[in-house]
Amino acid sequence: MGLKRVIKSRELTVSLVMIGLVIFFSLSSKRFFTANNIRNILLQVSSIGVASIGMTMIIITGGIDVSAGSILGIVAVVLGKAAVGGFPAWLAIILGILVGLALGSVNASFVALLGIPPIIVTLGMMSLLRSLTYTFLGGRWIASLPESIRWMGLGKILNIPIPIWLTIILIAYFSYFMKYKSLGRYVYAVGNNIEATRIAGVNTKRVLFFVYALAGLLYGVAGAIVVGRTGIVQTNTGNNFELQVIAATVLGGTSILGGKGTVFGSLLGSLLIALLSNGLILLNVPALTEGLIIGILILGSVAIDVIKNRGEE
Amino acid sequence: TYKIAFIPKLVGIPYFNAMEAGGKRAAKDLGVEFIYTGPTTDSVAKQIEIIDNLITKGVDAIAVAPNDPAAITPIMKKAKGKGILTMTSDTDGAQNVREVFVNQARPRDIGYAVMDVVAELMDYKGKFAIVSGGPTAWNLNTWIMYLQQRLAEYPDIELVTIRYAGEDVQKAVDVGLSVIQAFPDIKVIVGMNSTSAPGVAEAVELAGKVGQIWATGITVPSMMKEHMKKGSVKKFVLWDPENLGYLTVWAAKYLLDGNEFPANKPIDVPGISTKPIYYPGTKELVLGPPLVFTPENIDKYNF
Amino acid sequence: MEPILKAKKIVKNFGGVKALREVDFDLFAGEVHALVGENGAGKSTLIKILTGVLEPDSGEIEYFGKKLVLKSPREAHEAGIVAVYQEPLVYKHLSVVENIFLGNEIKKKNGNVDWQRERSITRELLKSLDIDPYFIDEPMGSLSTGLQQLTLIAKALNYNAKVIIFDEPTAILTEHEAQRLFSIIERLKEKGVGIIYISHRLEELPQIADRITIMRDGQVMGNFDMNQVTREKIIELMAGHTLIEELKRTPPEYTDVVLEVRNLSKKGMYQDIDFKLYRGEILGFSGLVGAGRSEVMQTIFGLIKPDSGEIIINGKKVNVKDPSIAMKLGIAYIPEDRGSQGLFKALTINFNVTIPIIEQLTKFLGIVDNSREKEIATRYLKWLQIKAPSIYTLVNNLSGGNQQKVLIAKWLATSPKILILDEPTRGVDVAVKSQIHNEILRLADSGISIIVVSSELPEIIKLSDRVIVMHEGRITGRFDKKESITPTNLLNAATGARMVYSRD
Amino acid sequence: MKKFLNLMATNRSFFLFIFLIAMFLVFSFVIPEFSTIYNILNMTKYGVEIGLLAFAETLIIISGGGGIDLSIGSILSLSAMVIGVLAGRLGMNIVLASILGLIAGGLCGAVNGFFVSFLRMPPLIVTLSTMYVYDSLALLIAVDKWGNPMPVSNFPYGYFFIGQQTYFNIPFQVIAIFIPLALILHFLLSKTTFGRYLFATGNSEVVARFSNVPVKKIKFSVYVIGGFLAGLAALIMTSRIASARPDLGAGLNLQAITIAVLGGTNIMGGEGSILGTLMAIVVITALYNGLQLAGISSIWQVGTLGIILIGSAIANIILSRKYSSVE
Ligand SMILES: Nc1ncnc2c1ncn2[C@@H]1O[C@H](COP(=O)(O)OP(=O)(O)OP(=O)(O)O)[C@@H](O)[C@H]1O
Numbered sequence A: 001m002g003l004k005r006v007i008k009s010r011e012l013t014v015s016l017v018m019i020g021l022v023i024f025f026s027l028s029s030k031r032f033f034t035a036n037n038i039r040n041i042l043l044q045v046s047s048i049g050v051a052s053i054g055m056t057m058i059i060i061t062g063g064i065d066v067s068a069g070s071i072l073g074i075v076a077v078v079l080g081k082a083a084v085g086g087f088p089a090w091l092a093i094i095l096g097i098l099v100g101l102a103l104g105s106v107n108a109s110f111v112a113l114l115g116i117p118p119i120i121v122t123l124g125m126m127s128l129l130r131s132l133t134y135t136f137l138g139g140r141w142i143a144s145l146p147e148s149i150r151w152m153g154l155g156k157i158l159n160i161p162i163p164i165w166l167t168i169i170l171i172a173y174f175s176y177f178m179k180y181k182s183l184g185r186y187v188y189a190v191g192n193n194i195e196a197t198r199i200a201g202v203n204t205k206r207v208l209f210f211v212y213a214l215a216g217l218l219y220g221v222a223g224a225i226v227v228g229r230t231g232i233v234q235t236n237t238g239n240n241f242e243l244q245v246i247a248a249t250v251l252g253g254t255s256i257l258g259g260k261g262t263v264f265g266s267l268l269g270s271l272l273i274a275l276l277s278n279g280l281i282l283l284n285v286p287a288l289t290e291g292l293i294i295g296i297l298i299l300g301s302v303a304i305d306v307i308k309n310r311g312e313e
Numbered sequence B: 001t002y003k004i005a006f007i008p009k010l011v012g013i014p015y016f017n018a019m020e021a022g023g024k025r026a027a028k029d030l031g032v033e034f035i036y037t038g039p040t041t042d043s044v045a046k047q048i049e050i051i052d053n054l055i056t057k058g059v060d061a062i063a064v065a066p067n068d069p070a071a072i073t074p075i076m077k078k079a080k081g082k083g084i085l086t087m088t089s090d091t092d093g094a095q096n097v098r099e100v101f102v103n104q105a106r107p108r109d110i111g112y113a114v115m116d117v118v119a120e121l122m123d124y125k126g127k128f129a130i131v132s133g134g135p136t137a138w139n140l141n142t143w144i145m146y147l148q149q150r151l152a153e154y155p156d157i158e159l160v161t162i163r164y165a166g167e168d169v170q171k172a173v174d175v176g177l178s179v180i181q182a183f184p185d186i187k188v189i190v191g192m193n194s195t196s197a198p199g200v201a202e203a204v205e206l207a208g209k210v211g212q213i214w215a216t217g218i219t220v221p222s223m224m225k226e227h228m229k230k231g232s233v234k235k236f237v238l239w240d241p242e243n244l245g246y247l248t249v250w251a252a253k254y255l256l257d258g259n260e261f262p263a264n265k266p267i268d269v270p271g272i273s274t275k276p277i278y279y280p281g282t283k284e285l286v287l288g289p290p291l292v293f294t295p296e297n298i299d300k301y302n303f
Numbered sequence C: 001m002e003p004i005l006k007a008k009k010i011v012k013n014f015g016g017v018k019a020l021r022e023v024d025f026d027l028f029a030g031e032v033h034a035l036v037g038e039n040g041a042g043k044s045t046l047i048k049i050l051t052g053v054l055e056p057d058s059g060e061i062e063y064f065g066k067k068l069v070l071k072s073p074r075e076a077h078e079a080g081i082v083a084v085y086q087e088p089l090v091y092k093h094l095s096v097v098e099n100i101f102l103g104n105e106i107k108k109k110n111g112n113v114d115w116q117r118e119r120s121i122t123r124e125l126l127k128s129l130d131i132d133p134y135f136i137d138e139p140m141g142s143l144s145t146g147l148q149q150l151t152l153i154a155k156a157l158n159y160n161a162k163v164i165i166f167d168e169p170t171a172i173l174t175e176h177e178a179q180r181l182f183s184i185i186e187r188l189k190e191k192g193v194g195i196i197y198i199s200h201r202l203e204e205l206p207q208i209a210d211r212i213t214i215m216r217d218g219q220v221m222g223n224f225d226m227n228q229v230t231r232e233k234i235i236e237l238m239a240g241h242t243l244i245e246e247l248k249r250t251p252p253e254y255t256d257v258v259l260e261v262r263n264l265s266k267k268g269m270y271q272d273i274d275f276k277l278y279r280g281e282i283l284g285f286s287g288l289v290g291a292g293r294s295e296v297m298q299t300i301f302g303l304i305k306p307d308s309g310e311i312i313i314n315g316k317k318v319n320v321k322d323p324s325i326a327m328k329l330g331i332a333y334i335p336e337d338r339g340s341q342g343l344f345k346a347l348t349i350n351f352n353v354t355i356p357i358i359e360q361l362t363k364f365l366g367i368v369d370n371s372r373e374k375e376i377a378t379r380y381l382k383w384l385q386i387k388a389p390s391i392y393t394l395v396n397n398l399s400g401g402n403q404q405k406v407l408i409a410k411w412l413a414t415s416p417k418i419l420i421l422d423e424p425t426r427g428v429d430v431a432v433k434s435q436i437h438n439e440i441l442r443l444a445d446s447g448i449s450i451i452v453v454s455s456e457l458p459e460i461i462k463l464s465d466r467v468i469v470m471h472e473g474r475i476t477g478r479f480d481k482k483e484s485i486t487p488t489n490l491l492n493a494a495t496g497a498r499m500v501y502s503r504d
Numbered sequence D: 001m002k003k004f005l006n007l008m009a010t011n012r013s014f015f016l017f018i019f020l021i022a023m024f025l026v027f028s029f030v031i032p033e034f035s036t037i038y039n040i041l042n043m044t045k046y047g048v049e050i051g052l053l054a055f056a057e058t059l060i061i062i063s064g065g066g067g068i069d070l071s072i073g074s075i076l077s078l079s080a081m082v083i084g085v086l087a088g089r090l091g092m093n094i095v096l097a098s099i100l101g102l103i104a105g106g107l108c109g110a111v112n113g114f115f116v117s118f119l120r121m122p123p124l125i126v127t128l129s130t131m132y133v134y135d136s137l138a139l140l141i142a143v144d145k146w147g148n149p150m151p152v153s154n155f156p157y158g159y160f161f162i163g164q165q166t167y168f169n170i171p172f173q174v175i176a177i178f179i180p181l182a183l184i185l186h187f188l189l190s191k192t193t194f195g196r197y198l199f200a201t202g203n204s205e206v207v208a209r210f211s212n213v214p215v216k217k218i219k220f221s222v223y224v225i226g227g228f229l230a231g232l233a234a235l236i237m238t239s240r241i242a243s244a245r246p247d248l249g250a251g252l253n254l255q256a257i258t259i260a261v262l263g264g265t266n267i268m269g270g271e272g273s274i275l276g277t278l279m280a281i282v283v284i285t286a287l288y289n290g291l292q293l294a295g296i297s298s299i300w301q302v303g304t305l306g307i308i309l310i311g312s313a314i315a316n317i318i319l320s321r322k323y324s325s326v327e
């Protein structure tokens, strides 16, 4: 029973494709399967992985959030300005994350309380926030950030970088959350049938609000990671970030129509893409063909998944 | 007063920000109106739309840093037809549609300068890698082309790979890390644009290769100061975009006043630190040779 | 004794539609109060108001002697009022367990959902309804509609409510399951639970109901003790007139076989299905919920690919891999689940009725001939007495029974040669039901071959020339003579005892 | 008055139309150059290419099931490069090259359509993947002898009439391509069986299948039409800017989707109109033009768009709460 579901799951397909790739890359380059490189890949995944938790929940409720990247951009600016302006690092980081939460709550209010379609809200927010980032920053990017603020990107505990810890802990916690907390279950319920959920006595507005606000908070964390890792805040920090997060989420099996998906799947999705782009550089595949190969492999793995589940339904 | 417009490749990046500052300073010195407007991404289509609207509005001179030299030809022709002084600055367009090209340095000089810095950093032998911006960036590709031309003169140096990281520091860090992982024996890694250079420097530090691999490239000094302190960067290349912006506005005013540039000799432009030279054959006004930034001179620049 | 629940002068309008006009209704502890009325009379609307899904425009609710203002369904739950709604409210990607406990989770001390206990209670609940609970971890969407409905009934039972409302629970249930439900209702009554019971199956009411309220056009037409009122009286109050005389059926001559199914099998759905359909006959398919009848029909219509077996139409073996091929062969299929298979709920009646035949309604260049389209839609609207302001009303805004009429209209408009009806009168009122029955008989007389899948024994018995009974994916009974088509025979076969009365 | 407000609340195109008029009045008042005939006619050409892409997205999104095309900009890039390389580098006859460019667009769309409709893969994943693929292909065929992807600009002079010619100041591409196409698409959606099938599919694929709607064909064809429209946009754009670049379509996906959504297309499918999208195109084109003429930094163009997007949704909600149910 449980086994049947596992076999049918997208998670399994993506894992298998990933294992195949790991074996192939390891055989082709002895520099691939090393602690160093694995750390590189995980670092690359961290910001997307953390943000994908929020995105997964949003998409499960049947929504979408294209403002992820621009929220991340604003967070980076706030964090950077605060740090340069002499705030202690911890305060700047908290401030940045709170800004993420606040912007997420703005999305949440429009979606949950006013009932405006998520795509409109987040497209609007995306456009607006991008303009704000440009306005706040002008052309002057923030470089030379104090070392302390970069802790979220560079710090290590037990010789494992903070971003990797964050990713693992958050993904683990929210996987548990979605399975064992009633709120987690409501997230799925809203995506399956919002009217039925309301009739079942669940405050669906609260569920939606929670999801968008939490996503904002997680984008905030992702922003702190990005700033920490790069040490630079540019006007287009976070550009296209939303697309990468959505891609990871959907690749990991979350249905864009809502109702199903897992946080862990999204992590697998982002890992798959990171693995590919890293591996292709290690094999020194000509740069211009990278997109071609990545595109075909993503198509292929999802096609396998679809064919595997044929005859169902 | 003259209305002089400058359309950068995109707004919101330090490089063009510095040009804007120079242009503003010139406008103040020379008593003209300076309009700075451009797209938010490096889109040529958007640049064209902006130029067209400037024509509708009516300006005296338009200077553009085209994202695609050929693509601006029709619109520049249209501007010229309306009696507007047309110029290119930073990046050239077709010669017949502009009065003058205000050039920071010749692409050849830039490509060569970067290659020479690379060679020097690795003591004239060994391997190096390039991380560029967008694969379609016309000027980056031109510089890489000249760089490769120069490379032919260093028999003991090998270019192992060229990768692209767009305009995104984080991507440049990730690509940089992967490149270092793939080619641990490189001695230099070059970031060809504003974001890639600090990105690869960060990657060198993250990979713990400070002292073994040097990061360099073409970028504004403010992005590299920190990395110079940390020891991943010793030298890199640029020119003074602030001066370039100043020179652009100065040249526009100069031509609008009905003057002609003196040919082939250093021109005194009050307000900038170099003496530009005008080449009538290509109708090019060149700011001067590219600058090589080092720990010694970097603190003199604040862009 | 005082009623536990009292609705006073409830008014509800939807735009221009007056759904309820000053409706009074009451319910005592330990009684079953039946609520009947023609389609669109306002029954479901009243229920939704009693459970806080809708807010009334005016009027009030009294509950245990106190005024009750319901701002949300949650408050109704907390007060102890629950309902099984007419349109199944399911979460199709969530498991049965999750469906049952949604909004009512069992939690451990640390706030976690107690999956262990939820699963064991689910098992108990389903067993008490005589259902084998092997599927509790499956996604709800993979269950048949009937099973979903049973699961939802189980869900309602789980609440320990003081008032339970059933809105047409038996519309999709077979005799067997209905009896099961009745005995559970009996038990609830003994515990003092008040039950509101909506149904269009008037014949089951004497068995279960204590009182009856009859509605028409948003108004209460009468309130009686069940044993003081006759079926005729009820119908008269409901419809405002007595029923039309029904047509006489002349049995067909079993000469031309139009459809033959040989050894059709699909793993997990049905096995070795064999039957013939003759020209002009009405073939009934009976069985319990989940017997696999719908799947067989959907296979014939090209919606499911069989593992093995043959379908022969007019003597030619055909490969129906798509509904369009089935349609070309003259087959029409009216699906059982009007919500997810039958109707475009967000679109107009007009759109729904004409979509299968839209290609025949074009002038040139594929342009739709709007006037012909309008003419057809209007004709069916009138003929089936669909209660709607116009043909441009959205299907979503119709009552359940009226939606069913739109579904019927949609397929009658295609003028098929073989018509497969899956639960054709699900949720329609008695008057319209007999009208639809008459139409089915008339179509058969005109030479169309008809398969009727129905869980309602009286319907099967009344319409069918021959009956096939299925049980757990297999044919367990064939009844070719009108005399052999009796409730006892059909029920025996449906529960698995083989009783084949073959012609040859 | 009530009727007017009711129409505003329920009819997206009408709402946008009123908004457009208001915007026109404001801009004309503030910017003298704005309402000149020259400017109005001149700016229309900037709505054409993005408009075609927005039409493509409209059809695709209406088809439902998460229908979306993230590769539409990349198809534009690839088609442009096909035309550019064939005509500019290989010296093929320009008419032939253009036709092949259009076919390339249609083929790209067909690939998307194949995966989405026949393999039943999620459109988002399919078009995201093909976005990578088409971008990469565009770069690869753009490679010059130095190994760098470079734009192609040496088109024959005769090619430029498509994107640069005007008649009485009206751009050729507007009068001869865009307007007729908008009419055809509008007609297709609102009057034909194709339109019916498209809305049926978008509303519920299952019900559509049960209703004898050729769901697969419909889904396939919207992607093909989408690809073809992107190819056409590529043709117009390369002619207008006299250059074919492998990044010509970069960033246009989201803009096209934004326009479709602003025009009232429901992202869940089954709802939308060409007229609404057309109004949205006009609004955005006029907005950008007005802001630029007013000298407002381009940074605020998208910001203003964002405000309009959310603002109009709020206005719509307020209006429909107040007026739409009043008969
Ligand atoms: N959301 C709505 N919008 C507009 N009209 C509605 C809506 N819901 C119900 N109605 C109308 O209200 C009336 C009563 O509907 P209701 O669903 O209560 O009928 P019903 O008695 O349950 O009928 P049935 O036996 O067919 O289920 C009908 O005319 C219906 O069309």
Ligand SMILES: Nc1ncnc2c1ncn2[C@@H]1O[C@H](COP(=O)(O)OP(=O)(O)OP(=O)(O)O)[C@@H](O)[C@H]1O
Binding pocket: C131, C132, C142, C143, C144, C145, C146, C147, C172, C268, C269, C287, C288, C289, C290, C291, C292, C293, C294, C295, C336, C455, C472
């Ligand atoms: N004992 C059972 N109880 C409930 N569902 C079952 C049972 N056995 C099988 N099923 C499921 O139900 C499916 C058949 O459902 P389906 O609705 O097609 O049957 P049906 O005879 O048409 O029933 P209905 O009377 O609901 O129309 C089977 O394939 C199986 O998954």
Ligand SMILES: [Mg+2]
Binding pocket: C043, C044, C045, C086, C167, C399, C400, C401
């Ligand atoms: Mg009802």
Ligand SMILES: [Mg+2]
Binding pocket: C144, C293, C294, C295, C336, C422
């Ligand atoms: Mg059935």
